[in-house]
Amino acid sequence: MSARSPSSSQPSDAFIFFGASGDLAYKQVFPALQALTRRGLLEMPVIGIARSDWTLAQLRERARHSLQQHGGVDEAAFERLCARLLYIDGDYHDPRTFERLRAALVGTQRPLHYLAIPPSLFAAVIGGLAAVGCTSNARVIVEKPFGRDLASAQALNRSLHQRFDETAVFRIDHYLGKEPVENLLYFRFANTFLEPIWNRNYVSSVQITMAESFGVQGRGRFYEEVGAIRDVVQNHMLQVLALLAMDPPIGRGADAIRDEKLRILNAISPPARSAVVRGQFRGYRDQEGVASDSKVETFAALRLQIETWRWAGVPFCIRTGKRLATTATEVIVEFKRPPQIIFDEYPLPPSNYLRFRLSPDVFIALGARTKAPGERMSGEDVELVVHDDASEDMMPYERLLGDALRGDDSLFTRDDCVEAAWRVVDPIIHGAGTPLQYEPGSWGPADAMRIVEGRSDWRCLAAPAGEPANGSARIPGRIGSPSTTHGRRQDPIN
Ligand code: BG6
Numbered sequence: 001m002s003a004r005s006p007s008s009s010q011p012s013d014a015f016i017f018f019g020a021s022g023d024l025a026y027k028q029v030f031p032a033l034q035a036l037t038r039r040g041l042l043e044m045p046v047i048g049i050a051r052s053d054w055t056l057a058q059l060r061e062r063a064r065h066s067l068q069q070h071g072g073v074d075e076a077a078f079e080r081l082c083a084r085l086l087y088i089d090g091d092y093h094d095p096r097t098f099e100r101l102r103a104a105l106v107g108t109q110r111p112l113h114y115l116a117i118p119p120s121l122f123a124a125v126i127g128g129l130a131a132v133g134c135t136s137n138a139r140v141i142v143e144k145p146f147g148r149d150l151a152s153a154q155a156l157n158r159s160l161h162q163r164f165d166e167t168a169v170f171r172i173d174h175y176l177g178k179e180p181v182e183n184l185l186y187f188r189f190a191n192t193f194l195e196p197i198w199n200r201n202y203v204s205s206v207q208i209t210m211a212e213s214f215g216v217q218g219r220g221r222f223y224e225e226v227g228a229i230r231d232v233v234q235n236h237m238l239q240v241l242a243l244l245a246m247d248p249p250i251g252r253g254a255d256a257i258r259d260e261k262l263r264i265l266n267a268i269s270p271p272a273r274s275a276v277v278r279g280q281f282r283g284y285r286d287q288e289g290v291a292s293d294s295k296v297e298t299f300a301a302l303r304l305q306i307e308t309w310r311w312a313g314v315p316f317c318i319r320t321g322k323r324l325a326t327t328a329t330e331v332i333v334e335f336k337r338p339p340q341i342i343f344d345e346y347p348l349p350p351s352n353y354l355r356f357r358l359s360p361d362v363f364i365a366l367g368a369r370t371k372a373p374g375e376r377m378s379g380e381d382v383e384l385v386v387h388d389d390a391s392e393d394m395m396p397y398e399r400l401l402g403d404a405l406r407g408d409d410s411l412f413t414r415d416d417c418v419e420a421a422w423r424v425v426d427p428i429i430h431g432a433g434t435p436l437q438y439e440p441g442s443w444g445p446a447d448a449m450r451i452v453e454g455r456s457d458w459r460c461l462a463a464p465a466g467e468p469a470n471g472s473a474r475i476p477g478r479i480g481s482p483s484t485t486h487g488r489r490q491d492p493i494n
Contacts, residue, residue: 006110006137006138006139006168006407009407010110010407011110011405011406011407012044012110012111012112012139012404012405012406012407013044013108013109013110013111014044014045014046014047014105014108014110014111014112015033015042015044015045015046015047015111015112015114015401015405016047016049016101016105016111016112016113016114017029017046017047017048017049017114017116018049018050018092018113018114018115018116018117018121018125019049019050019115019116019117020048020049020050020059020062020087020116021048021050021052021054021059021062022050022116022117023219024116024143025048025062025066025116026062026065026066026069027066027070028070028174028395028397029114029116029397029401030062030063030066030067030070031066031067031070031071031395031397031398032395032397032398032400032401033046033063033081033401034063034067034071034073034074034077034078034081035077035394035395035398036398036401036402036405037077037078037080037081037084038074038076038077039402041402041405042081042084042405043084044084044108045084045086045104045105045108046081046084046085046086047085047086047087047088047101047104047105048085048086048087048088049087049088049089049090049097049101050087050089051089051090051091051092051097052089053089054087054089055087055089056085056086056087058087059085059087060082060085063078063081063082063085064078071395086104088100088101088104092117092121092124092125092128093124093128095128095131095132097128098128098129098131098132098134099132101129101132101134102132102133102134105134109137110137110138110139111134111137111138111139112138112139112140112141112404112405113125113129113134113138113139113140113141114140114141114401114404115140115141115142115143116143117143119142119145119146119147119148119152119156122142122156122159122160123159126140126159126160126162126163126164129163130162130163135163135164138164138168139164139168139169139170139404139407140160140164140168140169140170141170141171141172141401141404142156142160142169142170142171142172143172144171144172144173144235145226145230145231145234145235146171146235146413146418147418147422148225148226148230149422149426149429149430150419150422150423150426153418153419153422154419157415157418157419161415166414166415167409169412169415170400170403170404170409170412171412171413171414171415171418172400172412173235173236173239173412173413174236174396174397174400175235175236175239175240175396176239176396176400176411176412176413177395177396177397177399177400177403177411178358178359178393178396179362179389179393179394180356180357180358180359180362180389181239181240181243181358182411183356183362183364183387183389184240184243184244184331184356185243185257187356187364187387188243188244189248189249195248197335198310199310199311200310200311200312200313200314201336202335202336203314203333203334203335203336204314204334204335204336204337204350204454205314205315205316205317205334205452205454205455206241206244206245206314206315206316206317206331206332206333206334207317207318207319207331207332207334207452207458207459208237208240208241208244208316208317208318208319208330208331209318209319209320209328209329209330209331209458209461210232210236210237210319210320210329211319211320211321211324211325211326211327211328211329211443211461212320212321212322212323212324212327213323213324213325213326213327213441214322214323214327215281215283215284215287215298215322215323215440216284216287216290216298216322218288219289220287220288220289220290221288221289221290222289223289223290223296223298224289224290224291224294224296226296227296227297227298227300227429227432228278228297228298228299228300228320228321228322229278229297229300229425229428229429230425230429232320233300233302233318233320233425234421234422234424234425235413235421237318237320238265238421238424238425239261239413239421240331240358241264241304241316241318242261242264242265242417243261244331244333245264245306245308245310245311245316246260246261246263246264247260247263247264247310248260254408254409254410254412255414257410258413258414258416258417261417262414262416262417262420263308264306264308265417265420265421265423265424266420266423267306267307267308267311268304268305268306268307268424269305269307269424270423270424270425270426270427270428271302271303271304271305271424271428273431274450275302275303275304275451276300276301276302276303276428276451277299277300277301277302277436277444277445277447277448277450277451278297278299278300278428278432278433278435278436279297279298279299279300279301279321279435279436279437279438279444279445279447279448280294280295280296280297280298280299280435280436280437280438281298281299281321281322281323281437281438281439281440282437282438282439282440283323283440284296284298284322284323295432295433295434295435296435297432297435298321298322298323298435299319299320299321299322299324299435299438299444299445299448300318300319300320300321301317301318301319301320301444301448301451302317302318302319302428302451303315303316303317303318303451303452303453304316304317304318304424315452315453315454317451317452317458319444319448319451319458321438321443321444323440323441324441324442324443324444325441325442325443326461326463326464327359327360327464328357328359328360328461328462328464329357329358329359330355330356330357330358330461330462331354331355331356331358332353332354332355332356332459333353333354333356334350334352334353334459335350335352335353336350336352337350337352343377343378343379344376344377344378345378345379351367351368351369351381352366352367352368352369353366353367353459354366354367355367355383355462357462360464361390361464361465362388362389362390362393363385363386363387363388363389364385364386364387365383365384365385365386365462366383366384366386367381367382367383368381368382368383368384369381369382370382399411400412443458
């Protein structure tokens with residue numbers, strides 16, 4: 001039976017984070033807490049819990065160090081944060097840990113518990129909280145990976161629902177807290193010109209690339225348990241896909257958006273074996289914490305079909321990888337060619353597309369063909385930049401933790417959506433064989449080309465602003481890309 005949950009209009013009045021000595025707290029949570037404190041949104045006890053034999057002074061020291069590495073210390077905000085910070089050292093299986101927490105929470109009514117810990121510890125922590133009455137009127141934030149597959153995600157949901165209403169559960173996918181990802185939804189549904197062409201009659205394919213030039217960055221042990229498909233495809237990339245493909249939500253609420261996302265995820269069949277390529281960069285097996293015969297993929301490319309009236313027959317191609325040629329996340333929605341050739345030359349590939357650049361720089365651009373000046377009726381490819389966002393983005397964790405404190409669940413994932421996303425990738429992760437090797441600095445195994453059916457290669461990514469085009473990263477079969485732009489340099493990089 002679930003505990004009473006706070007109504008969405010009541011903000012939380014205590015913030016508790018389990019895993020206070022961990023990597024996630026170090027990289028994301030402390031910077032977000034400082035930012036929230038600076039904005040006056042964290043006027044409540046902030047309680048870190050870990051089993052590290054630490055003192056409060058050590059936790060403060062760790063927080064300072066984290067801030068020095070991630071955005072800098074704002075002395076005034078840091079001092080205010082430290083004044084609110086408490087620390088409980090204890091094992092998550094030990095009832096005394098939770099008794100100390102209950103004592104620390106005296107005088108508060110609506111705690112927000114953030115489980116910044118591996119999912120294998122969720123059940124112990126939830127049980128410990130419930131035993132001392134700390135789940136009553138509480139909210140809980142859980143981190144990805146939310147389970148390892150469909151069955152474990154369902155089990156986790158059951159265990160959460162024993163103590164919390166679904167409305168009190170906040171599943172973090174930090175991609176949903178990114179400004180350009182929110183803009184996918186906004187741009188699609190705040191403009192009328194897209195809707196008539198946003199379907200199988202005009203769109204020939206959609207490509208989503210999340211490329212990272214770095215490797216597993218000392219997280220070999222963690223990565224061995226997940227691999228690229230669990231780490232980013234099941235969550236970040238399928239969320240982006242759902243935002244691109246969903247129908248307009250009926251109404252404004254968070255659930256209206258989630259209902260439409262769910263419809264899309266449910267309409268994706270798990271891809272055939274021939275529509276999946278898994279790769280592993282050469283040298284991965286030498287990383288600390290990685291098995292010498294590891295079969296974990298550091299690269300994945302998938303072709304998905306969405307069986308709806310709007311999208312039937314349009315390939316949605318996804319690729320991601322570590323140690324690739326560059327770090328960039330980008331979506332290309334490519335439109336069909338004009339129906340007749342009336343000029344001598346004909347552009348290849350199709351020149352009409354929308355490019356949504358999600359990181360490291362942020363812009364939306366429209367690819368078009370215009371006549372090149374001169375006597376001949378021949379043209380050139382141009383990119384019209386619709387939106388170029390150079391503003392300082394709010395950190396996703398600052399946005400998401402702030403939303404959870406206020407009880408706003410719009411940017412969090414619902415139980416059925418998480419399970420639907422697992423259903424798409426479940427057969428791939430369970431039937432996975434040995435991945436193909438690829439060279440660090442490349443675009444993954446050459447086989448990934450077969451995912452982009454009907455084309456000879458993936459569309460080129462725009463080079464990150466200020467970086468030269470990475471010609472050395474080209475893979476065989478590459479075809480041309482726009483050379484001219486209006487307003488933005490567009491050196492292609494694969
Ligand atoms: C995380 C993954 O969820 O997202 C990492 O675990 C990945 O492997 C990261 O590098 C990418 O997120 P961002 O916001 O840095 O692009």
